[in-house]
Amino acid sequence: MIRLDNISKHNGQRVIFIEASAALQKGEKVGLVGPNGAGKSTLFRMMTKQEEPDEGQVLVDRGVSVGFFSQDVGEMSGRSAVAEVMNGAGAVSEVAAELAVLEAAMADPEQYDQLESILERFGEVQARFEELGGYALDGKAREVLHGLGFSQAMMDGDVGNLSGGWKMRVALGRILLMRPDVMLLDEPSNHLDLESLIWLEQFLSGYDGALLMTSHDRAFMNRIINKVIEIDGGTLTSYSGDYEFYEQQRAISEKQQQAQFERQQAMLAKEVSFIERFKARASHAAQVQSRVKKLDKIDRVEPPKRRQAMSFEFPPAPRSGDVVASLQGVDKSYGSKVIYKGLDLLIRRGERCCIMGVNGAGKSTLLKLIAGTTQPDAGTVTIGSNVKMGYFAQHAMDVLDGSLTIFETLERAFPLANQGALRSLAGGFGFSGDEVEKSCRVLSGGEKARLVMALMLFDPPNFLVLDEPTNHLDIGTKEMLIKALANYEGTMLFVSHDRHFLAALSNRVLELSADGLHQYGGGYTEYVARTGQEAPGLH
Template sequence: MIDVRDITLMRGGEILLQEASFSVFPGHKVGLIGANGSGKSSLFALFRGEISLDSGDCDIPRGWRLASVKQETPALASSALDYVIDGDKQYRQLQQQLSTAEQQDDGRAIGDLHDQIAQIGGYDIEPRAASLLAGLGFSQAQLQQPVKDFSGGWRMRLNLAQALIARADLLLLDEPTNHLDVDAIYWLEGWLQQYDGTLVIIAHDRDFLDNVTQQIVHIEHKTTRTYTGNYSQFERQRAEQLAQQQASFEKEQTVRKHLQTYIDRFRYKASKAKQAQSRIKALEKLSAQAPLRAQSAIRFEFAEPDKLPNPLVTMRNLQAGYGTTVILKDIKFNLVPGSRIGLLGRNGAGKSTLIKLIAGQLEPQAGELALSTSVKLGYFAQHQLELLDPKASALLHLQRLDARASEQQLRDYIGGFGFSGDAATQAVAPMSGGEKARLVLALIIYQKPNLLLLDEPTNHLDLEMREALVFALQSFTGAMIVVSHDRHLLRSTVDDFYLVADQQVQPFDGDLDSYHQWLQQQAKNPDAAAPSEANSGNADTRKAQKRLEAERRQALKPLKDKVRKLEQQVDKLAGALEQINERLADADIYNEARKAELADVLKQQAQTQQQLSQCEHDWMIAEEELQEQTTDNYADN
């Protein structure tokens, strides 16, 4: 087993780990988690023997073969298939020795080497490599394509395949899902579940960790703690610990109550749609996370948009592509306030093309694309990280957006995204990818968009920031379209899925589990049709249904606004009550000299508690009324 005992690890004069200990047993699948910069990648470098400890011991069994994913890929002329086979170094060594023996006409050596190659599965290595590449999304034609012809993301997939073929005793994977789409992630999960070696994964994809790992090592406060179970089980265990430790548990309970209200609200619909079932599962997970969120430094929400035009976007017979190449055609659907759409489809099918089209980054080849004059677009894509001014700070970026706001107001806002104190005034240039992504999201949210276009928004974000984003998106009242390989984000924030395939964009009648089943059917029968609303009725019926849904949303808007305002009041009063209780926890306030102050604080406590109780009562009444009207609306149809 891997035995880490009382280690101290420093980098650049900074202590990453101090007196940390944990064990990884043979055959176990372990998730290594912690905030960005906490030392996860440094631990991988330690396991690979690339760095040394400052103190302590790290024992890895001698003779263990170790594999990890390269971060760089040379521009080689060799084929993708040969490059992946290079990952099995023992096979390549035996192959070279066999070539030498044949040149020397050494019959005995030739026989022995053929036996050794057979023992390690060398004679089926090409089909195994081809199978890995197919699982990761490569076509048959791409197998013989030179490595140098692939883009950066596809080269990372080649590196991943090279690590998987290595027959390692210890496999180290650092963010393996970052360059994969949902299809490839499902495949990788299945492969890793069958892997019989020892696996340590760094990942910020909670669904991936849930489906693959059986143990979590958490880095926090420069030390490690081990939890049995997957990521969701880790969250529950850690939430219980925090609940016992934190004096502010009352506030955490308020958050739990808030989340439970949503669970109850969606449970009424649980028997009506698979999508509702997925939403309930996600919200039940969020309930266990409330104490974790209560202590998080990352806190933000979307402000109410100034206007919500209906429709926001109209698309009729749209065609999109590049040059003379058609990627999508006959796109027909509208975006109205409350639309929450997730795009599904294989890599390269056109999901990002659709986002770019609506964002105005791509001109339509044909058809009509009409955006309301009141649309305020919030567009997130990875290339926007490069558009940040490298010399400017997070604070300065905000000041350029709103010169009238005070510095303190902007500091308060940007602090909710983790840019507090000196971090707010540091230049963008040395920031990590995660910090830049946080800043781009902060700039988008500050402008109060009513239409969000999010293309892989969680790339580079750690788990804490991902959870904060999920929580904020759940209360966003505008329309949004999301492309993401983070299935937890999709399950928690999206109401409808659209499948992008065969140059079409069609409603997908199902959830992510249905999509996974469809992918499996596609692998067996490429001509299988997707479950789609297009197969369940004619165009006039679908149009009428969409119009009725829009009318229902518009009718419910005043009540939804009331519920949201009451929620905000409850949160504000709960925070005020917590501050009052903190003042009363100060022993000095009970001194005779502060008798008048004590009386005043006690009065404030009573008044605030009364206001909070009344506000919570009004909120619950409004929630029940909203639920009744929502249920009645659906019953009428």
């Protein structure tokens, strides 16, 4: 359906693709993977004809409809979320817009003298709307928005009043309702809570078109895709199978390439040694000459590309008392919305509690109460003895000073630390060499999140309170964080919509619901086994 034929692309001096080829066939669900900056977004822009390759061609089969979702959703306002989603459905959306205008005209006293002609036109437009399946479309649009977590009020309210994250869901809903022949989805799992993520997973699994997507959520990818296209070093390599299979195959081929490289290096060393040893002897001149020619003709095996693996190890944190945090009789409301009534909770040393609950259940509020950034309306929140807390808030990145570089930010936070320790801290979080001189102003969301983590973890707390720490992080950084936190000896309380992260790190589940707090011993995996669901809002 879409073919990339020997494409080459440069961005200034930087080579993004060199004679790369790949294809997206009917019914394929493909995960596009590769390190940050490898060219995933450039590939999407070429497939949607927003950019052209410098060489080669991008071929889209005639008559194939393509829907593209990117993180850059543009301006939205003046329409309801439902109307905005239906707007992507072609002719029917124009008819729906005219219907809305005519409905307003019928109710306008100033247009009363034209009522007859308005009614006549309304009848014509309404018939056309029915013919195009418009009324069914409204229902389908609401179904998609409901799946993406919208309440009825949000569906009918002005889309302009929504936050950036919710506008992204509207833009995603538009593509899903359109059901094109090919969907190109750039990070569709960003900004979704666990319930919406699982709904989207089921929707895409049942979608019968071709799909190409990127995602930092490995569990999400794993359940949808049946093929991987990897971008690395300007080339495109295809692997059949899901993400787990791709990782295994990549490791095997790296191992084989390394062994081939080492064998060739040993053979070359032997030949060079012979040439050096006998080049001055006339009796061996023919043999030496023959071996020199042989060496010139050999195709050199490249060693496998080594991806920079980030790793961070926690220095030991001071030991806290047995009781880390205690909430007794806590009430909390926002206006007329009651979040908790008489909430009791005890967190003990060494527990790794993940908090589950639908949107608005009070997950972030619980973390804010424990971190002391919000106060209860009644009851007490007590932090235990010798507890040193590290709090990662959802908007933690907003506190970075844009005028400072990464290294200056670390120096300001830890004035007594030596430069070597700070550079190794930065390296552990993926900022190596000159990257530490980057200004915080130009950092991506993922880079900012990594820097905030580094600031929080250098002088380790013994109680980590983390609100969606994996948002914006790529798969490699998440793996590093999981590895580091798995060896962390302190206590954790966290919210995350990443199932891989939840399963790897939790040993207790706190589920917030309308009828109070439900507690489950054992981690997220045990919670799923016991409740039969991956998230509280699924039925």
